[in-house]
Amino acid sequence: MATTARYQPLYNEDAPVRPAIVAGIVSTWIATFLAAADSTVTSTLSATIASEFDSLAIISWLGSGYLIGLTAIQPLSGKLSDIFGRRASFCCASWMFTIGNLVCGLSCSKGVLIAARVVTGIGGGGCISIATFIASDNIPLKRRGIWQGTGAVVYTAGMGLGAVIGGAVNDAVGWRWAFIGIAPISLVAGLGVMMFVPGHTDKQSTRELLGRVDFAGALTLVSSLRTVVAACLTAWFVSMAFYALTFYVPLYMKMLGHSSSEIGLRLLPDSIGAGLGSFLVGLVIRVSGKYGVFRYTMTILLVLASVGFVFSSVHTPWILPELYLLCKGFGMGGVLTMLILALLHSVPHKRHATATSALYAFRSTGATVGLSAASAVFYHRMYQSSLEKGSSCKEGDQCYLDALHGAFQLALVFAAAGVVSALFVATHESSGREEDGKEGEETR
Secondary structure, three states, rough: OOOOOOOOOOOOOOOOHHHHHHHHHHHHHHHHHHHHHHHHHOOOOOHHHHHHHHHOHHHHHHHHHHHHHHHHHHHHHHHHHHHOOOOHHHHHHHHHHHHHHHHHOOOOOOHHHHHHHHHHHHHHHHHHHHHHHHHHHOOOOOOHHHHHHHHHHHHHHHHHHHHHHHHHHHHHOHHHHHHHHHHHHHHHHHHHHHHHHHOOOOOOHHHHHHHHOHHHHHHHHHHHHHHHHHHHHHHHHHHHHHHHHHHHHHHHHHOOOOOHHHHHHHHHHHHHHHHHHHHHHHHHHHHOOOOOHHHHHHHHHHHHHHHHHHHHOOOOOOHHHHHHHHHHEEEEHHHHHHHHHHHHHOOOOOHHHHHHHHHHHHHHHHHHHHHHHHHHHHHHHHHHHHHHHOOOOOOOHHHHHHHHHHHHHHHHHHHHHHHHHOOOEOOOOOOOOOOHHHOOOEEO
């Protein structure tokens, strides 16, 4: 087995966080927000893009292409950034993210657009993962809960606002600018990390550095700790449910006759709930040091949201979908914060990057599988309905609503599985004063 690099924390436990580090972490949050928004921005752009390229099939590829890239990079981002350095790895990821979005905005064919979405996902996935590692390396453990909670707020707010921003930009200047506009901001975020985050000092050659990537060690870590396994599975299932709802709720609202910008506004409770869930859960954990209750309460909120959409129709009062979206966002924001903090307390500092990469890999894989599975159910139900009625299933027809209900029912199954797996996450009591050697002790 290859030698595992030990990436040492760069903070003094009792010293205040330096302003330069704060600036660097804020820069990572900007990139995290953009990457999270990019994962959902196409939910309100997909109909317009499909119309321009005259392809209904491209709708599912717009989301899954990004998530495939995200899934591919996140299992490796921890070890690669251990070896090559957080700053260099983050800057490389942000540049890929920038270039990918530029190509998306300038693409002239379906193939180029889908390929660019994959490249964008690789860059975005790296930014999301490495931002967490940079915070863990530079923030003392007793303050880490609120910082990681804030990072989770940024991530979930990005996921919620992506559709809102996409719809507004599409109606104002066209869908291409929803991608092009991200590029310069991402570039600035990468420059901020380059300026303020400490660099890597290892002078080994590239071949020697690559030889230190410990793939077997990462697999062993995931399979040997109950909390790591349970947290990863929970992230997998809730991401399946979240993305199935995220991409098909806008189609339900489109069926009701809303424009892209109106859909974006109606999706705001999702973003508000996600931000509140992340922040409040992080704050409660910071104050009390306990998070056992959040294992099931946050995942149950996702179940309730899924149930609500399963029973929605064209006659549903407008306020109810808003409440369902609020539950969806609050539950997802809260459970992501709980999972990352549970994970960080269950393994020693030298394993933080590997464990976090595993969590993010399962989360992004779940998003990809969930969206693909929901798309398969949706199109299968439309096809079956078309055969039964002898004509194509059009937006606004009952068969179209039935197909949407199929996607929502699948999200409900995924959310319920998330509740079960979350119960196996071990509870921890943290006063915020643990040393690295004590991390990993579990209260069972």
